[in-house]
Amino acid sequence: MTETNVTGTRCWCLGFRDRPAWKRRETQQRPMVSSIECDAVNGPLYDVRSGSSLGVQRTTARKGHRTQENRRLELDVPNRQCLGGAGRLNAVQQRWLSLVFGVIIAGNVAAQTPTLNGQRMGGYQGIWFTLGQFYGKGNDGQPYGKASRKPVFPYGDKYSGGLGTYTAKHTPLAIYCPQVDKTFFVYGGTTAPNQRHLLCMISYYDHASNRVPKPVVVHDKQTVNDPHDNPSIAIDDAGYLWVFVSGRGRVRPGFKYKSVKPYSIDGFELISEEEMTYPQPHHVSGEGFLHLFTKYTGVRELYWETSDDGVTWTADQKLAGIREPGDSRGGHYQTSATRGDVTGTFFNRHPNGVVDQRTDVYYVQTRDRGQTWTTIDGTPIQPPLQDVVSPARVIDYASQKLNVYLKDMGFDRDGHPVLLYVTSPGHEPGPPNDPRQFRVTRWDGQTWKTSVICGTDHNYDMGSLYLDGERWACRIPSESGPQPYQGGGELVTWTSADQGATWQRETQITSGSERNHNYARRPMGANDPFFVFWADGDPTKLSESHLYFADSTGKRVWELPYEMDGEFATPVQVKAPVEE
Numbered sequence: 289m290t291e292t293n294v295t296g297t298r299c300w301c302l303g304f305r306d307r308p309a310w311k312r313r314e315t316q317q318r319p320m321v322s323s324i325e326c327d328a329v330n331g332p333l334y335d336v337r338s339g340s341s342l343g344v345q346r347t348t349a350r351k352g353h354r355t356q357e358n359r360r361l362e363l364d365v366p367n368r369q370c371l372g373g374a375g376r377l378n379a380v381q382q383r384w385l386s387l388v389f390g391v392i393i394a395g396n397v398a399a400q401t402p403t404l405n406g407q408r409m410g411g412y413q414g415i416w417f418t419l420g421q422f423y424g425k426g427n428d429g430q431p432y433g434k435a436s437r438k439p440v441f442p443y444g445d446k447y448s449g450g451l452g453t454y455t456a457k458h459t460p461l462a463i464y465c466p467q468v469d470k471t472f473f474v475y476g477g478t479t480a481p482n483q484r485h486l487l488c489m490i491s492y493y494d495h496a497s498n499r500v501p502k503p504v505v506v507h508d509k510q511t512v513n514d515p516h517d518n519p520s521i522a523i524d525d526a527g528y529l530w531v532f533v534s535g536r537g538r539v540r541p542g543f544k545y546k547s548v549k550p551y552s553i554d555g556f557e558l559i560s561e562e563e564m565t566y567p568q569p570h571h572v573s574g575e576g577f578l579h580l581f582t583k584y585t586g587v588r589e590l591y592w593e594t595s596d597d598g599v600t601w602t603a604d605q606k607l608a609g610i611r612e613p614g615d616s617r618g619g620h621y622q623t624s625a626t627r628g629d630v631t632g633t634f635f636n637r638h639p640n641g642v643v644d645q646r647t648d649v650y651y652v653q654t655r656d657r658g659q660t661w662t663t664i665d666g667t668p669i670q671p672p673l674q675d676v677v678s679p680a681r682v683i684d685y686a687s688q689k690l691n692v693y694l695k696d697m698g699f700d701r702d703g704h705p706v707l708l709y710v711t712s713p714g715h716e717p718g719p720p721n722d723p724r725q726f727r728v729t730r731w732d733g734q735t736w737k738t739s740v741i742c743g744t745d746h747n748y749d750m751g752s753l754y755l756d757g758e759r760w761a762c763r764i765p766s767e768s769g770p771q772p773y774q775g776g777g778e779l780v781t782w783t784s785a786d787q788g789a790t791w792q793r794e795t796q797i798t799s800g801s802e803r804n805h806n807y808a809r810r811p812m813g814a815n816d817p818f819f820v821f822w823a824d825g826d827p828t829k830l831s832e833s834h835l836y837f838a839d840s841t842g843k844r845v846w847e848l849p850y851e852m853d854g855e856f857a858t859p860v861q862v863k864a865p866v867e868e
Contacts, residue, residue: 403510404479404487406555408502408855412848414452414823414833415476415486415515421446443718447748447775450825450833451515452476453807456695456750457566457582457621458520458534462811462821465523468551469495471811471818474531476518477503481832484513488533490521490553493818493837499856500848504553506545507533522569522577527551530577530598532567537584542567546598559599568633570626577601578631578657580624585609587641588619589672590633592658605658606672608650610637617641623707627699629655634707636692637676644715647692649682649729651705664705664731682707682729682736691715695726696752696810700760704731706788708753708762710744717746718773726764728753728788741782741791742766748775752810752820754840760784763820763842767796769804774827776806779820781842795842798863803831816840836862 422445452475453461462473470492477489491503509517514536522530527550535542542564548555565588568580576596583591583604590607611618619638624631632653636646652661652669661669667679676686685692693710700706707729714721726741726749744766751764761783769777779797784790798805801824808822817839825833835848837859845863 403508404505405508407505409477409505410502411851412503412835413478413481413850414450414835415478416484416825416830416833417451417513417515418445418448443773444827446715446717449775449804449806449827450823452823452833452835453809453821454515454518456623458518459568459623460521460812461809463521463523464811464813464815465551467527472521472529473821474519474521475835476515486512486515486517488519490531492553495815499858501856502852506531506556507543512540520567520569522571524571524598525573530569531556532569534567535563535565537565538563568624570631572626572629572657575657580622580633586617588638590620590622590635594657608635608673610673610676612639612676615640619643621646621694623694623697625697625699627703632705634694634697636694647686647690648684649692650680651682652680689713693747695750698753698755700755701757704733706730706753706755710747710749712747715747726766730788739789745773746775749777750806751808754810758785760788763797763808765806770801771804771827774804776804779805779808797838797842797845817844
């Protein structure tokens with residue numbers, strides 16, 4: 289690190305590699321720029337530290353191409369001529385350095401922009417998102433033009449719509465606390481109906497008063513519009529609320545927050561900023577935290593960490609990084625749950641890191657917060673898992689040429705794990721990849737059993753399992769909605785009276801909707817009427833996204849107030865039984 293002080297103002301150095309040596313000049317800059325690091329490996333590396341909670345900024349430019357990574361400024365200059373005796377730059381160098389200066393200034397201005405952290409918003413407005421991955425040909429038969437977005441492919445984006453309760457890899461999103469008779473929940477919100485400014489929100493439903501307060505911004509993601517950065521929630525034995533804000537890859541960091549008071553959303557303190565994606569925090573009563581998450585080390589690999597108090601954490605430990613022979617990369621998605629002292633996780637694998645080829649199902653569990661891991665039958669597993677063929681593998685779907693999209697998991701009354709997921713022949717939306725099927729895989733005490741619940745029309749249709757005694761249920765968007773073959777649809781309750789062997793369509797929760805409903809989430813300890821929680825949105829165009837909850841019968845649905853004048857409001861009941 290080269291760092292200089294000139295009359296109390298931080299300065300940075302910058303230079304080009306010329307053979308083995310660096311030649312540099314020092315230039316005074318604004319106090320907000322504290323340093324630039326010059327690394328002679330593969331060209332100059334400029335590491336700009338603004339001192340803000342946003343941390344380091346990075347941009348890479350290789351062979352004329354610039355990408356964002358980790359908020360650092362890295363520039364591989366095409367023409368590596370040194371600065372020269374007089375410190376003059378040639379035209380190519382000047383253009384590249386102008387790029388660096390622009391990113392430095394823009395990045396630090398953004399870092400100084402006031403955030404909405406801690407503020408209460410005037411209603412429950414969910415985030416809308418489009419991934420921007422379109423496939424096939426348009427209505428006129430021409431190849432889809434990604435740059436112009438025309439013609440519009442009839443089956444739309446790989447996934448899009450109202451994604452306030454996204455992803456399936458963020459869990460849990462809601463927890464019922466009998467101590468205060470409230471369900472606390474988190475979601476991805478935004479600043480206005482026509483905005484895509486991600487806010488990581490928290491609120492609660494008061495079961496006693498049937499009211500909700502204005503929701504609170506735990507973390508303002510500022511320039512981020514991507515709900516991959518949505519939060520998850522945990523609650524410790526003392527009632528403190530913990531919000532785990534997801535990062536994204538190695539580009540955006542994640543954050544851990546703790547409420548200032550037990551069972552209160554009035555204030556949060558920042559505990560840490562770190563690399564973590566898809567947070568799945570589990571608090572084991574009387575012991576502490578086990579946090580399962582993803583790091584983009586090759587490409588998406590599974591890790592865990594533990595903490596007794598939520599403040600001091602162990603080092604990250606890799607759980608899985610499976611690779612086929614000869615592959616340089618791998619990847620996984622997971623969904624996990626805790627029952628008593630047992631935490632289990634189901635995960636798929638991504639051959640050579642290709643996420644659109646996700647396949648297979650694996651399961652491991654721990655009874656001691658990650659000190660030891662086993663398969664379902666107690667066979668010890670030594671992390672990280674690396675081999676495709678493993679005692680942890682539940683189903684070989686690769687040989688069946690099926691993709692696997694994980695949705696939810698839980699434990700039945702006997703403590704046996706159960707997985708909800710969708711299988712599909714491919715990743716592209718639309719009829720060419722039918723049939724898509726919601727499936728359940730369950731352990732019956734002796735072996736793994738799999739059954740089909742029903743068909744569905746999109747890989748990213750997502751719902752939740754409810755494993756209550758003899759009667760099992762799942763609440764999923766299996767009915768085609770107002771935007772068919774797009775993410776989501778109309779929500780339906782399916783039930784099973786034989787522990788998942790067969791399923792019957794019981795209740796249609798939503799119908800005649802204006803926008804598709806998706807990502808129906810089960811609160812931990814779900815208690816009526818806040819029994820399932822989700823968002824709507826139009827996947828085909830930017831739209832409002834409203835948030836809803838329903839009771840266990842599916843016959844009563846409430847909408848959280850999209851706009852609020854007072855500090856509290858009563859959710860609007862939008863569906864009631866005919867007799868009411």
